[in-house]
Amino acid sequence: MIKPDPIRQVDRFLETEIEARALALAFASGLVDRLAGGEPVAREELHRLAGMPQAAFALFLQVLAGNGVLRGEDPLRLTPDFRAALAYRDLLEAKLWFANLVAPDVHGLFAELLCDIPRFMAEARVFELFRYDRCMEVTPDNLAATAEWVNYTSTLTRYEAPACLDRLDLAGARAIMDVGGNSGEFVRQICERYPSMTATVFDLPVVCELGRHHVAGFPQAARIAFRGGDLRRDPLPAGHDVVSFKSVLHDWPDEEATAFLDKAAAALEPGGRLLIFERMPIEMRGARLPYSMVANLVFLPFFRKPGFYAAELDTLGFVDVTVQTVGIEMPFALVTARKRPS
Numbered sequence: 001m002i003k004p005d006p007i008r009q010v011d012r013f014l015e016t017e018i019e020a021r022a023l024a025l026a027f028a029s030g031l032v033d034r035l036a037g038g039e040p041v042a043r044e045e046l047h048r049l050a051g052m053p054q055a056a057f058a059l060f061l062q063v064l065a066g067n068g069v070l071r072g073e074d075p076l077r078l079t080p081d082f083r084a085a086l087a088y089r090d091l092l093e094a095k096l097w098f099a100n101l102v103a104p105d106v107h108g109l110f111a112e113l114l115c116d117i118p119r120f121m122a123e124a125r126v127f128e129l130f131r132y133d134r135c136m137e138v139t140p141d142n143l144a145a146t147a148e149w150v151n152y153t154s155t156l157t158r159y160e161a162p163a164c165l166d167r168l169d170l171a172g173a174r175a176i177m178d179v180g181g182n183s184g185e186f187v188r189q190i191c192e193r194y195p196s197m198t199a200t201v202f203d204l205p206v207v208c209e210l211g212r213h214h215v216a217g218f219p220q221a222a223r224i225a226f227r228g229g230d231l232r233r234d235p236l237p238a239g240h241d242v243v244s245f246k247s248v249l250h251d252w253p254d255e256e257a258t259a260f261l262d263k264a265a266a267a268l269e270p271g272g273r274l275l276i277f278e279r280m281p282i283e284m285r286g287a288r289l290p291y292s293m294v295a296n297l298v299f300l301p302f303f304r305k306p307g308f309y310a311a312e313l314d315t316l317g318f319v320d321v322t323v324q325t326v327g328i329e330m331p332f333a334l335v336t337a338r339k340r341p342s
Contacts, residue, residue, distance in 0.1 A: 011095070013067055013069065013082065014290065016291050024097075025060070026069065030049055031046055040075030041077075088159070091159050094155040095292060099291060102124075109124055113297065117301045134146055151183075157182065158185055164334055165190065170193075170194055173194070177202055177236065178200070178246060179202050180248035182203060184199070187200075202231070208227070235266070236266070241273070243267060244275045245260070250303055250304065257312075280330070
C-alpha cells in the first residue's frame with residue numbers, strides 16, 4: 001500500500017498566490033469549518049459568513065472552486081481531495097501562514113534576493129521573526145514571540161522527519177543529541193521508533209521551554225531532556241552516541257557551520273554517528289515554481305550542496321561518510337558519518 005504524501009497533498013492547494021490567499025481567508029472566515037462537517041451548505045449562508053459584497057464573494061467562490069477546494073454551486077461542498085488534505089490541517093495552515101508572511105519580502109526585494117544578499121537580509125521583515133536575542137531569557141513576551149516560529153518549524157519537522165527516519169537504521173544506539181532541536185519533535189519521532197533510545201535537545205533556553213511543553217503530552221516525554229545553551233559560545237554536552245542536525249546548519253555561514261560540526265565531533269562518543277538532514281539548493285528541473293516555494297525562496301542563499309558537509313566530516317576524521325538525496329517538496333540531503341573509535 002502506497003503511503004499518503006502529506007506535503008504534496010497540501011502543496012497541491014498552494015500553487016498560486018491568489019488561490020493560497022483565498023484559501024487562507026476561507027479558513028479565517030470560518031467557511032472551511034462550516035463545510036467540514038460534511039453536509040452541503042447553502043450559498044447564502046456562506047455569503048453571510050464571509051461578510052463580502054456579492055460580486056467579491058462570487059469571485060471568491062470561483063477561485064476556491066478553481067483550486068479544487070469547493071464543488072457545486074448551491075449547496076456547496078468541499079471536494080474529496082481537499083477533505084483528504086484537511087487530515088494535515090496543521091501543515092496546510094502553517095504553510096499558508098508562512099508563505100503569506102514572506103511573500104511581501106520576495107515581492108519588494110526580489111532583485112536584492114538574487115543580487116544583493118546582505119541588503120535583502122537587512123531589509124526583509126521575515127528575519128525579524130527569527131530573533132535569537134528573544135530566546136535567551138524565559139519571559140512571557142519572549143515565549144510568545146518565539147512560539148510563532150517554533151510552532152511553524154515544529155510542524156514542518158512533523159511531516160519531514162519520516163522521510164529521513166525511513167532511510168536510517170539507529171538500532172543499537174542508546175542516546176541521541178539533536179543540536180538546535182527546536183521543539184523536540186525530531187527526537188520524539190526517533191524515540192517513538194526506538195523504545196530504548198533516550199534523547200537530549202540542545203537549543204536556546206526559550207526554545208527549550210517551548211519544547212518541554214510540546215513533548216509533554218507524548219509517551220516519549222520521559223525519555224527526552226532539554227539542555228539550554230548557545231551553540232555559538234557553549235560546548236555541547238557529552239555522552240551521546242548519535243548527534244544530529246536537522247534543518248539547522250543552513251541558517252549559518254560556512255565558518256559557523258564548520259565550527260558547529262567541530263563541536264559536535266568533540267562531543268560525540270567514539271564510534272558514534274553524526275547525521276545531518278538539510279535542504280539542498282532548489283532545483284526546478286523544467287517545472288514551474290509554485291507559490292508554496294516562496295517560503296523556501298527567502299532562504300535561497302543558504303542552501304548548500306551536501307558535498308560541503310561530507311568534505312568537512314572527512315576533514316574531521318569521520319569514516320563511512322554517506323550521502324542520500326531525499327525528495328520532499330524540494331531536495332533534502334541526508335548525510336551520515338561515523339566517528340573513529342578510540
